[in-house]
Amino acid sequence: DAGITQSPRHKVTETGTPVTLRCHQTENHRYMYWYRQDPGHGLRLIHYSYGVKDTDKGEVSDGYSVSRSKTEDFLLTLESATSSQTSVYFCAISESTLTGPNPEQYFGPGTRLTVT
C-alpha cells in the first residue's frame, strides 16, 4: 500500500446522497484506476485515467464519475448513491513505459462504502 492512500477508509451514507472517494498517490505514476470488489465478482473496473484530465470508462461505470485535475489525485463520485453501490472500492496505479502502462498495478488499502 506504500505510496497510495484512499479516503475515507469507511463510509456509511444514505440512498440518494452524493459521495466522493479520493485516491492520492506519491509515486507520480501516470495511470490510475478505480475498481470495486464484490463477493463472487472479483475486481471490476469502474473508470481509469491515463493522465491529467484524461479518463475513460470501465465495465461498470454507470452511476459513477471521475475527475483527475492533478497527477496525484483521482476522485470517484457517486452522484446519487444506491444500495447496489455498497462495495469495497480500490484505487490502483501503474507506471508508464515507452509503449504504455507498466503491466503490474499497485493497489491502495480500499474504502468500504455502505449505502443504506
Add this chain to the structure above:
Amino acid sequence: AQSVAQPEDQVNVAEGNPLTVKCTYSVSGNPYLFWYVQYPNRGLQFLLKYITGDNLVKGSYGFEAEFNKSQTSFHLKKPSALVSDSALYFCAVRDPSSGGSYIPTFGRGTSLIVHP
C-alpha cells in the same frame, strides 16, 4: 476479448504441504499474466508476472507460477505452505495486442486456507 477463470473458490491445504491455485485464461494473442494476493482488510499486492521468456516465474514469498501455453494455464504454486499464506489470490490477464486500454481482467479470486 480477454478472460480469466479461477475454477476453485477455495483451496484447503495443510501447513508444510505443497499448494496449487489454478488459473486458466483466454486471449487472442500472447498474454501478460499476473498473480496478486489480498490479505484481510488490505489492498491487493503484486506477487509475480509472466511477460515472456522462461515459463517458470518466481515471485514474492516463495511463490512461483508456471505458464503453459498449450493448456492456457498459469497456476500458482508453493512447495511448502505456511499458515500465513492464507489469503485471497487473484489471477489476472492482459492482452498486449488489445489496443490502447491496457486494462487487465481479473479472476473472481480463490481463497487459500492453510491449516496448522
